[in-house]
Amino acid sequence: MSTVRQKTEEQSQQGQEKSSADQAGLIMCEYERSEQRTAESTAESPPTLIGPDMDSMERPANPIHHILKHKTTSNMAKLQRGDPQLKSEKQVKFGREISESSEDEGPEEVAFEESKSVALKSAEEALRARRREKELLKEKRRKKQLFFQEQKKKSLLSEALLEEFDTVPQKKKKLSVEKEESKNEEKEENMQEIKSQKASRSLQGNCSVMRVKDKAADESLQQSAMDFIRSRLYGPGKDRTTNAELLSLEKKRGANQGAAVQFVNKKLGAEQKAKAEKCNKRFIRKQKLIPS
Amino acid sequence: MGEFNVHRVRFFDYMPSAIRALAFQPQRERIAVARTDGTVEIFNRADCFFQEKVIPGRQQAATEALAWVGDRLFSAGLNGEIIEYDLDNNKTKYTIDAYGGPIWSITSNKQGTHLAVGCEDGTVKLFEVHEDRIQFERNLAKQKGRIISLSWHPSGSKIVAGMMDVIHIFDTETGQSVQRLLVDRGVGTSRSQECVVWSVVYLSDGTIISGDSAGKVKMWDSRTGTLIKSHQVTKWDVLTLSVSQDETSLAVGTSEGHVVQFQFLSMVLGQEDKEWVRTRTFKNHTHDVRAVLEVNTAIVSGGMDTQFVVRPLLDKIDERGQASALRNIQFPHRRLVSCARKAGLLLFQYPGHLELWRYYSNGEEHICCSAVSPCGGWIAYSTVASFRLYRLHCENNNVSIIKVSKLPKVLSSANQICFSSDSSHLFVASTLLIFYLPSSSQGSGQAINLLAASEDGKWLASANSDHEVQIYNLNKMKPHCTVPVHSSGVSAMAIHPTTNNLFMVHADQQLTEYSVEKKQYTDWSRQVQRHGLHSLWLERDTPVTNVTFNPKNPAHIVLHDMYMFCIIDQTLPLPDQRSQFYNQLTLRSMPEKERKKHSHAFKMCKIFKELLFVELMEDQSLVVVERPLMDITAQLPAPVRQKKFAT
Numbered sequence A: 001m002s003t004v005r006q007k008t009e010e011q012s013q014q015g016q017e018k019s020s021a022d023q024a025g026l027i028m029c030e031y032e033r034s035e036q037r038t039a040e041s042t043a044e045s046p047p048t049l050i051g052p053d054m055d056s057m058e059r060p061a062n063p064i065h066h067i068l069k070h071k072t073t074s075n076m077a078k079l080q081r082g083d084p085q086l087k088s089e090k091q092v093k094f095g096r097e098i099s100e101s102s103e104d105e106g107p108e109e110v111a112f113e114e115s116k117s118v119a120l121k122s123a124e125e126a127l128r129a130r131r132r133e134k135e136l137l138k139e140k141r142r143k144k145q146l147f148f149q150e151q152k153k154k155s156l157l158s159e160a161l162l163e164e165f166d167t168v169p170q171k172k173k174k175l176s177v178e179k180e181e182s183k184n185e186e187k188e189e190n191m192q193e194i195k196s197q198k199a200s201r202s203l204q205g206n207c208s209v210m211r212v213k214d215k216a217a218d219e220s221l222q223q224s225a226m227d228f229i230r231s232r233l234y235g236p237g238k239d240r241t242t243n244a245e246l247l248s249l250e251k252k253r254g255a256n257q258g259a260a261v262q263f264v265n266k267k268l269g270a271e272q273k274a275k276a277e278k279c280n281k282r283f284i285r286k287q288k289l290i291p292s
Numbered sequence B: 001m002g003e004f005n006v007h008r009v010r011f012f013d014y015m016p017s018a019i020r021a022l023a024f025q026p027q028r029e030r031i032a033v034a035r036t037d038g039t040v041e042i043f044n045r046a047d048c049f050f051q052e053k054v055i056p057g058r059q060q061a062a063t064e065a066l067a068w069v070g071d072r073l074f075s076a077g078l079n080g081e082i083i084e085y086d087l088d089n090n091k092t093k094y095t096i097d098a099y100g101g102p103i104w105s106i107t108s109n110k111q112g113t114h115l116a117v118g119c120e121d122g123t124v125k126l127f128e129v130h131e132d133r134i135q136f137e138r139n140l141a142k143q144k145g146r147i148i149s150l151s152w153h154p155s156g157s158k159i160v161a162g163m164m165d166v167i168h169i170f171d172t173e174t175g176q177s178v179q180r181l182l183v184d185r186g187v188g189t190s191r192s193q194e195c196v197v198w199s200v201v202y203l204s205d206g207t208i209i210s211g212d213s214a215g216k217v218k219m220w221d222s223r224t225g226t227l228i229k230s231h232q233v234t235k236w237d238v239l240t241l242s243v244s245q246d247e248t249s250l251a252v253g254t255s256e257g258h259v260v261q262f263q264f265l266s267m268v269l270g271q272e273d274k275e276w277v278r279t280r281t282f283k284n285h286t287h288d289v290r291a292v293l294e295v296n297t298a299i300v301s302g303g304m305d306t307q308f309v310v311r312p313l314l315d316k317i318d319e320r321g322q323a324s325a326l327r328n329i330q331f332p333h334r335r336l337v338s339c340a341r342k343a344g345l346l347l348f349q350y351p352g353h354l355e356l357w358r359y360y361s362n363g364e365e366h367i368c369c370s371a372v373s374p375c376g377g378w379i380a381y382s383t384v385a386s387f388r389l390y391r392l393h394c395e396n397n398n399v400s401i402i403k404v405s406k407l408p409k410v411l412s413s414a415n416q417i418c419f420s421s422d423s424s425h426l427f428v429a430s431t432l433l434i435f436y437l438p439s440s441s442q443g444s445g446q447a448i449n450l451l452a453a454s455e456d457g458k459w460l461a462s463a464n465s466d467h468e469v470q471i472y473n474l475n476k477m478k479p480h481c482t483v484p485v486h487s488s489g490v491s492a493m494a495i496h497p498t499t500n501n502l503f504m505v506h507a508d509q510q511l512t513e514y515s516v517e518k519k520q521y522t523d524w525s526r527q528v529q530r531h532g533l534h535s536l537w538l539e540r541d542t543p544v545t546n547v548t549f550n551p552k553n554p555a556h557i558v559l560h561d562m563y564m565f566c567i568i569d570q571t572l573p574l575p576d577q578r579s580q581f582y583n584q585l586t587l588r589s590m591p592e593k594e595r596k597k598h599s600h601a602f603k604m605c606k607i608f609k610e611l612l613f614v615e616l617m618e619d620q621s622l623v624v625v626e627r628p629l630m631d632i633t634a635q636l637p638a639p640v641r642q643k644k645f646a647t
Helices: A002-014 A021-030 A035-041 A063-081 A086-104 A106-165 A177-181 A187-204 A214-234 A243-253 A270-287 B523-531 B584-589 B592-598 B629-634
Strands: B005-009 B019-025 B030-035 B040-044 B050-055 B063-069 B072-077 B081-086 B091-097 B103-108 B114-119 B124-129 B134-139 B149-152 B158-162 B166-171 B177-182 B197-202 B207-212 B216-221 B226-232 B238-243 B249-254 B259-266 B274-282 B289-295 B298-303 B308-312 B327-329 B337-340 B345-349 B353-355 B359-361 B367-372 B378-383 B387-395 B398-403 B416-419 B426-429 B432-436 B440-443 B448-453 B459-464 B469-473 B478-483 B490-495 B501-506 B511-515 B546-549 B556-560 B565-569 B602-605 B611-616 B621-626
Touching: A243 B629, B019 B063, B019 B298, B030 B063, B072 B103, B081 B103, B103 B149, B114 B149, B158 B197, B158 B207, B166 B197, B166 B207, B207 B238, B216 B238, B226 B274, B249 B289, B249 B298, B259 B298, B337 B367, B337 B611, B345 B367, B345 B621, B353 B367, B367 B416, B378 B416, B416 B448, B448 B490, B459 B490, B469 B501, B490 B546, B511 B523, B546 B611, B556 B611, B584 B592, B584 B602
Parallel strands: B005 B621, B019 B289, B063 B103, B149 B197, B197 B238, B238 B289
Antiparallel strands: B019 B030, B030 B040, B040 B050, B063 B072, B072 B081, B081 B091, B103 B114, B114 B124, B124 B134, B149 B158, B158 B166, B166 B177, B197 B207, B207 B216, B216 B226, B238 B249, B249 B259, B259 B274, B289 B298, B298 B308, B308 B327, B337 B345, B345 B353, B353 B359, B367 B378, B378 B387, B387 B398, B416 B426, B426 B432, B432 B440, B448 B459, B459 B469, B469 B478, B490 B501, B501 B511, B546 B556, B556 B565, B565 B602, B611 B621
16 A cells, blocks of 8 residues: 555656556556545546445544545546546646645645644744743853953952052962963063962962063073974874884894893893883782782 | 903083084085084084084083074074184174074075074074174064074075965065965874975075975975975975085975985986986984984984984095995084093093082083093193182092182183193193193193193193194293194194103094104104004094003004004014904914914904093003993984884
């Protein structure tokens, strides 16, 4: 049954005629409809269906498909009779099939209602979602605004504190990470930022305000430059090995072949030996090999 | 020769520092080498690459680049300062802060009028070179990102700067960036990191060659701003480039330790259209090569494995000889160990401290020379800015040191220190030759490299980097005579205790002996010159750094270089060219009578590993200070992982 349904659906969607005798035969075998119904639905003369009595049979599960199939049989009948209006009518019909059928039969109306309600619901949902999003955005904006206001208040407050702290003795502290990344021109800005940060920190804990000295800044620039080179040459992702391995490979393939340097040179293999020792001890303790 | 008890000393943890930059001065054929600890060394290419001068560095120095302007040497480092060196006195003349943050690169134009430095803040700063100083002229247009490398066009009108992911071409007149070349990042994981253009070269025909961290050497056309050709040279970084003077050959140094050569050739013989073609690869380093130089007949390279390698390009050398051998200079060409013979003490000179079996540290400045008196009672050392003298007392294994504070102010720094044999006199040499106790001074032009005092305290010999050797009479406090100038500099010298002959070994492995009293070369020396030295002796590539004598046998001279030590017996005949040079083992296997026929004056011993010092003590025992290269290699930074077949 399903195959037949699919076929007829295709026909209705594409609006093509299928005048295969097989199809007509199939339909006639499977479906029963009273002549009365067909007479009501279509203006033209109803076809005569050969089949068992409709009334005794149960209604098929899906009324729409049923109707469509029926329609095609009637059209086929028309074709056989050579109805000239058939094609154009059919095209128009397939466009309005649903609405026409909904006029007459209960289930059709219900079906239309359902789909209508579904469509309406989705539209409402969309509207609601849009409203929600707008509200969310509003909330975010409000929060941001509040945050900026508070920040502004904070910074003003920190300057006042700094004036207070002018007399307080200053302890040395480590420079923050942001400081290391700054350039010379932005030094002053950063100094102010750091001052404000440190002042705000001092509000919370036992920290004190510290002045960034010029020499420290130069050294940190040099340090960051050296870190840059180090990370580029020796950083993660660079395929580096150890000197011990280099020497061992040379020994393996060189003129005087010998064992790997970790075993020959005591200093080189010292770390690995120490690790091995620890592992052994742990293993022995775990396995309780030595009765304690 | 006899048998000696040998004390092998291996606790001198001498650690050389990595080479960071090289610069060549064609007029005088000098190569300047900058190391990561701030030391600058000058090698003389014409004199077998002898290490003529060493200017010690400071703790905070992080030299990144060197540049010659005529005869003057400038360096720039990550501490943001430009340093000019006083090469006559072996020290820094002055430093000037560029106020641009760490300086990554320095270069001079061909006309010798300006210096350009590339700074961390993205500016290229131009300095005018005056007679006695440099002066800041102006900044070129500031860019976003740090300037890693610079190169000046030979005409002086344009500068190309290599930065992160991009290369800029500046017009020096207007200071604006004229062209921008985008360098694409590598494939795979390196796509997420910025591509660092480690080195750029500007050729006279407008071609720019760049080496970047993606391992590519790219040729660009500066007029149109397009890429001509890109060569993938290595998987790791291309760290340095150098082009020859005639712009036909390019040397590329990589992180792998390989030096690749490109040549400007036409693909089809006879045709005019030339292009840069990769020709040879030299694998002489184990660690990253951070500096290369394309000197006309050779490629000089240096890097993290601290070795200074000279690879001759044999297609440009006609005859085979010293110049065509692969040179690998590892140890410095001076003495780092002094020995107090009578007291049995050894003094080790490190950059930051001295070791005399007790730790004895200095601080920021590096020590340039040190000495211990023969009796073991005095230690003197000198840094670039100061000179210290200490009195040692050794009692029952306790060493106490007292500083001698009242030193004459003239003693500011010294290049060489030498004690007289009876420890009553201290000879300090800088450009002025100063005698301490009693004081008197003599002047000479260039900085003095070597000092030797005679055993009886009467004579003092000094050698400077102009290949001059002067002898002074200490009793009369006057210069006595000058030894005839030899073409090569003196690498080691000593005055014989009994005959008072000055024995000198030169950088070209020639031996000369000069009689101080008679003021002429000795007969033995003339015989050696006439006979000529054996080819195996002359082909040695490390210079002799120490000469001493045998107290028991006046005809013996003990000298050593990095790989061998030798005792020269002046009573025996000199070896022929055809005779076996290293004949000690064969002699041992011969019966007594046969030995006398075959033995010759040079008794070589190659048992020991890389030697830093050999000395013959009073009791016929030999002290040998070794520094195996494997121990040095074990402490270097990590090398790249190269996959080799069957490992």
